[in-house]
Amino acid sequence: MPKDPYAALGLTKDATADEIKKAYRKIARTDHPDLNPDDPLSEARFKDAGRAYDLLKDPEQRRRFDAGEIDASGAEKAPRGYYRDEARRPENPYTQSRSGAGGSPFNQGFETDDFFANFARNRGAYGRGTPADSPGQDMQYRLAVPFLDAAIGTRTRITLPDGGALEVSIPEGARDGQILRLRGKGGPGFGAGPRGDAFITLDVIPSPDFERDGDDIVVTLPVTIDEAILGGKVPVRTVSGTVSVSVPVGASSGQVLRLKGRGVKGRTGKGDQRVTLRIVSPPKVDQALKQFMESWREDHPYDPRAGKESA
Amino acid sequence: MTDAYAPEQVIESVTSLTAERLSHFERLRIVTPVTTPDGPRYHMLDIRRITLLCELTDDFEVNEDALVIIMSLLDQLHGAHSRLEQVMQAIGAEPSEIKLRLSQRLQGDTTAD
Numbered sequence: 047m048p049k050d051p052y053a054a055l056g057l058t059k060d061a062t063a064d065e066i067k068k069a070y071r072k073i074a075r076t077d078h079p080d081l082n083p084d085d086p087l088s089e090a091r092f093k094d095a096g097r098a099y100d101l102l103k104d105p106e107q108r109r110r111f112d113a114g115e116i117d118a119s120g121a122e123k124a125p126r127g128y129y130r131d132e133a134r135r136p137e138n139p140y141t142q143s144r145s146g147a148g149g150s151p152f153n154q155g156f157e158t159d160d161f162f163a164n165f166a167r168n169r170g171a172y173g174r175g176t177p178a179d180s181p182g183q184d185m186q187y188r189l190a191v192p193f194l195d196a197a198i199g200t201r202t203r204i205t206l207p208d209g210g211a212l213e214v215s216i217p218e219g220a221r222d223g224q225i226l227r228l229r230g231k232g233g234p235g236f237g238a239g240p241r242g243d244a245f246i247t248l249d250v251i252p253s254p255d256f257e258r259d260g261d262d263i264v265v266t267l268p269v270t271i272d273e274a275i276l277g278g279k280v281p282v283r284t285v286s287g288t289v290s291v292s293v294p295v296g297a298s299s300g301q302v303l304r305l306k307g308r309g310v311k312g313r314t315g316k317g318d319q320r321v322t323l324r325i326v327s328p329p330k331v332d333q334a335l336k337q338f339m340e341s342w343r344e345d346h347p348y349d350p351r352a353g354k355e356s357a
Numbered sequence: 358m359t360d361a362y363a364p365e366q367v368i369e370s371v372t373s374l375t376a377e378r379l380s381h382f383e384r385l386r387i388v389t390p391v392t393t394p395d396g397p398r399y400h401m402l403d404i405r406r407i408t409l410l411c412e413l414t415d416d417f418e419v420n421e422d423a424l425v426i427i428m429s430l431l432d433q434l435h436g437a438h439s440r441l442e443q444v445m446q447a448i449g450a451e452p453s454e455i456k457l458r459l460s461q462r463l464q465g466d467t468t469a470d
Contacts (some may be wrong), residue, residue, distance in 0.1 A: 074416050080409050085432065129409045132402040133435040136443065140428075141436030172381065186386070190361075204392045219452035249391045321384070 049356030051111070059112065061107070070099035072309070079128045089128070138225045139188050139247040182242035183233035189214060189246050193253035196220040197285040197310045204246070214246055219261065219311035222250035255283060261317025262309045268326045271291055284308045284319050290319055299325045361391070361398040370404060373411045382410055385421065387428045 052059055055069040075081075082088035095125040102108045108311075110116050132138065133185050141283055152179055164230035195202070199218035203211045210261065232242025257264040267282050281288050284305065291303055301323045309317025368374050382388040388407060390397035399407075411425065413419040450457060 071416060074412075078412070082429065083438070100435070127401070127405055129402070129405040130435070132405055132441050133431075135402075136439050138435060138439065140432045141439060187387050188389050188391040190391045190398065251393075313416060 051101050052092040054098040055102070063103070066099065070103075072097055080130050080133075083130045083133075109214065124148070135309055141187070142225055142245075179237035180235065182235040182239065183345055184242040185232040185244045187212070187244060187246045188249055188337060190249045191216055191220060191252050193258075194285055195205050196248065196250045197256070197258070211244075212244060216248070220248055223250065224248045225252075235343070258310065259320075260313075263310030263317065263319040264321065265320045265321055265323050267298065267303075268289070268324050271325060271327060274298070274325045282319075282321055285310065288330065297323050297325075299323060302355040360401050361393070362404065363395075363399070364397060364399070367404055368409065369401045371408050371411055373415055374407060378411070378414075379407070379445055382407065384420075387425055 052061065055061075055073065056067060057069050061069070061327070073091060077085075077088040079085075079089040079092055079094070087203045088109055101111055105117070133141065183247040189202070191200075191202070195216055197219065198218055199217045199220070201213065203213050205211050206303060210227065214226065217226075225245050228244040228246065231244035235241050255265065263285055265282065267280065269280055273280055273293055274297045275295070277293050277297065279290040280293050282291045282305075286308065289305065291305060293303070294301075300311070302319040303323065305318045305319040305321065308319035311317075362370070364379060368376060368379060369384065379388070383390065387410065388403060390399050390403065406441055410424065410428070419427065448456060451459075
């Protein structure tokens with residue numbers, strides 16, 4: 047049951063429009079969920095006040111509410127989400143510690159001093175004193191990279207807000223969320239200080255054909271019934287082009303074939319491509335196939351469900 | 358990251374956002390869209406961030422300098438929280454005698470060595 051909007055703002059019915067605005071601002075200031083990330087009740091107070099304010103700020107709506115024409119939930123909206131709901135995720139590009147390769151202090155070798163220095167490090171120019179000669183501001187960018195480009199590496203460019211461009215080389219095997227550091231490509235230094243750095247967070251666009259699992263590439267390969275039974279060479283796409291894979295005689299759906307070294311480059315060499323077979327029936331089952339299967343079944347019964355609970 | 362919104366969609370979904378305001382936030386470097394071959398794209402996280410920026414500007418009349426500082430502090434807070442969470446998970450995966458020793462240390466027990 048929605049609260050009385052006047053009560054939600056701590057006011058009574060005879061409040062002026064100005065008092066309503068002030069009361070709302072006061073609650074919003076103290077209870078905005080994004081400014082009180084750890085207080086679950088702040089959201090309720092903020093919501094109630096926001097709803098009340100939405101209703102009462104418009105003189106006509108307020109009149110109708112006072113006259114009993116609409117109830118306090120008259121203007122209720124779909125639940126909104128708050129920034130804080132998304133902001134805590136480790137991949138939030140705005141909160142990455144800008145500490146070079148990998149972006150996370152946890153991805154690097156564990157050097158205790160560095161570790162805690164990075165851990166406590168502020169971002170950007172704020173909070174630091176600014177002596178006469180100091181490095182320029184670090185600049186943050188985000189770049190979408192198609193799956194294949196990330197897998198095999200490429201060169202691309204970012205157009206900057208000022209119209210300039212930044213050449214970026216995407217390393218082979220780049221990961222979603224990886225941060226690239228371009229030294230000296232940030233803001234100009236102060237005094238004789240060096241330029242800041244540019245940090246580019248990569249956003250790998252998923253591919254409909256490939257999936258990545260660590261350094262392995264995972265694909266599903268549809269095969270015909272005859273290919274599955276008789277085996278043979280079947281073409282399959284990899285990130286580095288199409289290759290032939292040997293389907294063994296009598297292959298089953300779900301069977302996984304491994305193409306060594308056809309994955310992406312990782313810290314420990316190249317991963318593999320894992321190919322999961324999926325047997326696909328012909329689009330049309332004709333008389334010949336049907337007759338053959340019927341007669342084959344007569345003398346060659348087999349039970350792939352043996353040992354499993356039958357339905 | 359699969360959800361991606363074009364600038365027009367973002368402006369459409371955040372009531373008090375205009376194209377000028379969005380590019381202003383970007384010039385202030387408190388909003389960074391993803392560069393894609395089709396132009397800038399925004400995720401749900403960005404939309405919620407932009408919504409907060411609009412509220413701070415409109416409802417609280419926060420000026421531009423303060424806005425940049427607030428966002429910087431908020432980003433540091435969320436970043437610290439997220440890293441703390443990672444530390445907690447890492448500790449959680451350790452054997453129980455290490456967890457016990459750490460929790461004793463955190464409670465100021467200096468005999469924990």
